[in-house]
Amino acid sequence: MAEIQIKNVAKAFGAYQALNNINLTIADQEFMVLLGASGCGKSTLLRIIAGLETATSGEVWIGGKRIDHLSPKDRGIAMVFQNYAVFPHLTVFENIGFGLRMQKLPNAEVTRRVERVAGLMHIEMLLKRYSGELSGGQRQRVAVARALAMEPDVILMDEPLSNLDALLRMEMRAELKGVLAESKTTAIYVTHDQVK
Amino acid sequence: MTDTVLVDAANTRKWGRYLYISSVVLLCAWVLVPIYFLMVNTLSSPETVNSFPKTLVPEFDLGSLTFFAGFAGMLTALKNSVLVAGMTMVMSILIGAPAVYALSRFEFRGKSTFRLLILLTRAFPLPLLALPLAVMFIRTGLDDTAFGLALVHTTLAVPFAVLITFSLFSGIPIELEEAAWTLGCTRLTAFTMVVLPLIMPGITASAIFAFVISWNEVFAAAVLTIENRTLTAFLLQNLDTSPLHLKFAGGFILVVPALIFIFAVRKYLFAMWGIANR
Amino acid sequence: MNARYLPYILILPVTLFLCVFFLYPFVLVAQQAFTTGSGFTFDNFREITSHWKFPISLTNTLLLAAAVVPVQLALALLMATMVSRMGKGRDLVLYIWTIPLGISDLAAELIWLAIFEQSGFLNTMMSGLGVIDKPVNFLSYEHPGVVFLAIALAEIWRATAIMLVILVAGIGLIPKEYYEAADVFGASKWKQFTRITLPMLRPSLQTALVLRVILAFEIFAVVAALGGTLFPVLMGETYTYQFDLLNSGAAAAMVLVILAISIGFTLIILRILRVPKGASI
Numbered sequence: 001m002a003e004i005q006i007k008n009v010a011k012a013f014g015a016y017q018a019l020n021n022i023n024l025t026i027a028d029q030e031f032m033v034l035l036g037a038s039g040c041g042k043s044t045l046l047r048i049i050a051g052l053e054t055a056t057s058g059e060v061w062i063g064g065k066r067i068d069h070l071s072p073k074d075r076g077i078a079m080v081f082q083n084y085a086v087f088p089h090l091t092v093f094e095n096i097g098f099g100l101r102m103q104k105l106p107n108a109e110v111t112r113r114v115e116r117v118a119g120l121m122h123i124e125m126l127l128k129r130y131s132g133e134l135s136g137g138q139r140q141r142v143a144v145a146r147a148l149a150m151e152p153d154v155i156l157m158d159e160p161l162s163n164l165d166a167l168l169r170m171e172m173r174a175e176l177k178g179v180l181a182e183s184k185t186t187a188i189y190v191t192h193d194q195v196k
Numbered sequence: 197m198t199d200t201v202l203v204d205a206a207n208t209r210k211w212g213r214y215l216y217i218s219s220v221v222l223l224c225a226w227v228l229v230p231i232y233f234l235m236v237n238t239l240s241s242p243e244t245v246n247s248f249p250k251t252l253v254p255e256f257d258l259g260s261l262t263f264f265a266g267f268a269g270m271l272t273a274l275k276n277s278v279l280v281a282g283m284t285m286v287m288s289i290l291i292g293a294p295a296v297y298a299l300s301r302f303e304f305r306g307k308s309t310f311r312l313l314i315l316l317t318r319a320f321p322l323p324l325l326a327l328p329l330a331v332m333f334i335r336t337g338l339d340d341t342a343f344g345l346a347l348v349h350t351t352l353a354v355p356f357a358v359l360i361t362f363s364l365f366s367g368i369p370i371e372l373e374e375a376a377w378t379l380g381c382t383r384l385t386a387f388t389m390v391v392l393p394l395i396m397p398g399i400t401a402s403a404i405f406a407f408v409i410s411w412n413e414v415f416a417a418a419v420l421t422i423e424n425r426t427l428t429a430f431l432l433q434n435l436d437t438s439p440l441h442l443k444f445a446g447g448f449i450l451v452v453p454a455l456i457f458i459f460a461v462r463k464y465l466f467a468m469w470g471i472a473n474r
Numbered sequence: 475m476n477a478r479y480l481p482y483i484l485i486l487p488v489t490l491f492l493c494v495f496f497l498y499p500f501v502l503v504a505q506q507a508f509t510t511g512s513g514f515t516f517d518n519f520r521e522i523t524s525h526w527k528f529p530i531s532l533t534n535t536l537l538l539a540a541a542v543v544p545v546q547l548a549l550a551l552l553m554a555t556m557v558s559r560m561g562k563g564r565d566l567v568l569y570i571w572t573i574p575l576g577i578s579d580l581a582a583e584l585i586w587l588a589i590f591e592q593s594g595f596l597n598t599m600m601s602g603l604g605v606i607d608k609p610v611n612f613l614s615y616e617h618p619g620v621v622f623l624a625i626a627l628a629e630i631w632r633a634t635a636i637m638l639v640i641l642v643a644g645i646g647l648i649p650k651e652y653y654e655a656a657d658v659f660g661a662s663k664w665k666q667f668t669r670i671t672l673p674m675l676r677p678s679l680q681t682a683l684v685l686r687v688i689l690a691f692e693i694f695a696v697v698a699a700l701g702g703t704l705f706p707v708l709m710g711e712t713y714t715y716q717f718d719l720l721n722s723g724a725a726a727a728m729v730l731v732i733l734a735i736s737i738g739f740t741l742i743i744l745r746i747l748r749v750p751k752g753a754s755i
Binding site: 224246315348350451 | 485489495498503578585587595740
């Protein structure tokens, strides 16, 4: 069960009110798309849920637990960043397995999970490469695979497709939906792209 | 018509390539030839060094070097130099790196004042810093010790360390760190697992500078040490009145460890640069 | 740990260190500059500025910086861009170009002395080519131009590498996608350099220039060996006041003058090359 509840969340940057009393409930396993023009605060909301920003006021609940005072690592979330944030000094395998290693999972388990999500995202053949040797689309897949490997309750995606070309974007979109539905994860997807 | 255009383009590219290669070679020669001249002088007998005209190949006579090595205290001075430079290197990274992290990742009151303080240090003609410090050191018993000199050299090196790592640090996207946090890292582990490997080129570069700054520093070393002279201070003391062949041999001895040191860290440095090339 | 105090804890070691080994001695020097034994006075400044050598050494220092720094900047940028396109041999070339980084000014002055002194290599080559009959004493008062050239060359030779390293590291951090995008739009290599490399390199350029310009005002050892008393510079005069004339008040005043010039130039560079907030990579 990972229902997300956002209660009266507000965020101000100095005098500028970025978010004004947001109330939102996202049901378990729902795929929620936040659509809006650039700079309207949807990324900020996502970052508040992830714990990368602190809300000025309000509460965030995931799966019936209040989490807005926890640090990002304890929230049971995974996030896909707009610029992918694939670690340049690690191979694709180590990137995907990064979070699992942080949980100190045994090697065999890390390998099993990395190979599974790499299969899901069709990047099995890239596991030994470095970020610098990947195309934008491939990096995108690594970023999603890295989030999936955590088997999180909630996956947050911040414009993950905006840096891809149109054709690739359509392909990835369909794929993402399928993969997420299968993994039974609650997902929030932020975009300014009206086609979605 | 299209053929000539293609040929022209190919020609331009070919000439561009020649121009490129010859400039690279020329710039290498610009660096190497003066050092070669010094080596020729060092590996010639004292008589040749003082005669005219010069030959452009060394005669591999160890006369100048033996004369130089005969100078008492050389080895101790060398050991002191390495000791002081090593301590400077470690201290400037240890106290410099945390500050750089704070500068590049936090907004805090007094940040610009702090940055200005760092820059100010660089704007100060630091050699003269040694004069009031000498008095202070005598009082605290730090005078004529390798550690005392290393403290002063760290003051010279820290601003370099901070400035250099800072410019590299600000080039590392904050998202990499944020991603690490969402993947189960604390601030500290995100730093050691993600940031540290990425800024290693900066840290290495800073460490080299710190070492080299200390290795090369003459003035403070001459003021603050008497018995435990570093190599530069020792050479300076003896070079003023010495003949040409001793000067050149001394210069060469100063250059060689620097060559080796930069060569030793080169692989590491460049490998790290390669990784930083996202 | 509370994130609000964390930055202060992180900067504490450097701050303490600089207070003890930089600010404190600096206060002592400043105190000395404004006193002559009988309280507050400007006498030390009056003394140094009225000395006939002061305008000369000031002009010399500025002239040298003006001649050396732009050449070094251009050279370092050229070398850095050349290296960034290099495939094979990159490591070797980069190593050779960074060699002077490890060479002290004491050693550098001796290297260039070997070339310019009377029985040196420049004389050898020129007489070999038949340009001159007998060796010329270049580093004498008869050849002020050559003295200046020798000092400038030694400085360019020695201290370009430090800028090169900073710029190469900076260029390495520019995402290569920008160049790929520029290629797609058909931008020439020169356009890519002026429109992508230079603006993105601003933080590194800032660092490199500040370091270099300030060091240029501190030039001392190279000048001492190649120019001697023929080419007085500010730092050399400071040294003379302190150790030859034993006038530490005047030396302290000189220090403050050099400091003022250095701060002035640092502020100018920071202002010209400032990085707009949020415009970094």
